[in-house]
Amino acid sequence: MEFVKMHGLGNDFIIVNAMEPPLLDRTDWEEIAVRMCDRHYGIGGDGLILVFPSDKADIRWRILNSDGSEPEMCGNGIRCLARYVYERGIVAKRRIEVDTLAGIIIPEIITDEAGAVTGVCVDMGEPRLQRHQIPMVGPEGPAVNQELAVGDEAVRVTAVSMGNPHCLIYVNDIDQAPVTTLGPKVEVHPAFPAKTNVEFVQVVSPDEVQMRVWERGAGPTLACGTGACATVVGSVLNGYTDRKVTVHLAGGPLHIEWREENNRVYMTGPAVEVFRGDFPL
Numbered sequence: 001m002e003f004v005k006m007h008g009l010g011n012d013f014i015i016v017n018a019m020e021p022p023l024l025d026r027t028d029w030e031e032i033a034v035r036m037c038d039r040h041y042g043i044g045g046d047g048l049i050l051v052f053p054s055d056k057a058d059i060r061w062r063i064l065n066s067d068g069s070e071p072e073m074c075g076n077g078i079r080c081l082a083r084y085v086y087e088r089g090i091v092a093k094r095r096i097e098v099d100t101l102a103g104i105i106i107p108e109i110i111t112d113e114a115g116a117v118t119g120v121c122v123d124m125g126e127p128r129l130q131r132h133q134i135p136m137v138g139p140e141g142p143a144v145n146q147e148l149a150v151g152d153e154a155v156r157v158t159a160v161s162m163g164n165p166h167c168l169i170y171v172n173d174i175d176q177a178p179v180t181t182l183g184p185k186v187e188v189h190p191a192f193p194a195k196t197n198v199e200f201v202q203v204v205s206p207d208e209v210q211m212r213v214w215e216r217g218a219g220p221t222l223a224c225g226t227g228a229c230a231t232v233v234g235s236v237l238n239g240y241t242d243r244k245v246t247v248h249l250a251g252g253p254l255h256i257e258w259r260e261e262n263n264r265v266y267m268t269g270p271a272v273e274v275f276r277g278d279f280p281l
């Protein structure tokens with residue numbers, strides 16, 4: 001089975017074109033994702049992206065985490081998908097409509113004067129803030145700067161969904177953030193019935209933050225696109241930043257804007273192809 005390896009700021013994905021039989025008809029993609037994403041026994045990756053035909057958008061995709069779970073959305077992944085289908089002529093348009101579990105998401109290809117792809121801007125849609133939309137247990141309404149008991153710790157959290165759940169924890173020093181200790185505890189906290197991604201955020205200025213992430217179903221990754229979007233929404237709600245923010249991740253910066261006029265979040269960043277190969281099924 002042919003695949004392409006891509007990444008968005010080091011958040012890396014395996015992409016497979018499943019638009020034709022027999023791949024179109026497979027029902028074991030969760031198991032295949034675990035095998036392909038294994039960094040020792042497989043190709044290695046934070047996730048597997050599958051391209052399918054769609055009757056209501058240009059294409060439909062599935063994104064699977066490296067543990068085989070299926071999130072509603074993935075920001076770095078959809079930039080990689082957009083570049084993949086654009087450069088192969090699968091979708092001969094710069095503005096690509098993708099049918100996802102979070103609704104129709106619209107990446108737009110950015111090129112230089114020579115026509116080379118230099119990045120992707122994605123309309124990530126509107127954030128979801130009501131607890132039932134995260135989902136998060138507790139009194140209905142936005143969860144902004146709420147106290148959450150994690151073991152014998154009391155942590156203040158802000159919860160935002162971009163189709164997938166995010167729990168933001170603000171810290172004073174990003175280099176000391178307990179990503180690999182507190183992250184996995186919050187990921188599976190009973191307050192989040194669908195589990196959650198966990199973002200640690202240090203505010204640098206009204207238009208800059210540092211963020212590190214423990215991802216649901218993938219663990220520590222170098223970048224998280226939906227997490228960066230959630231981080232800006234949460235930072236605005238807490239009064240920490242403006243609506244246009246550079247989110248500095250371990251893998252590099254993402255440019256995020258939560259537009260007041262339409263309540264939609266826009267994410268701009270790179271998508272890079274690393275290698276191609278053939279995986280034995």
Ligand SMILES: N[C@H](CCC[C@H](N)C(=O)O)C(=O)O
Nearest residue numbers: 071074075076164224225226
């Ligand atoms: N692990 C995430 C999905 C991937 C999100 C992240 N890689 C991104 O770029 O948005 C989840 O289960 O919600």
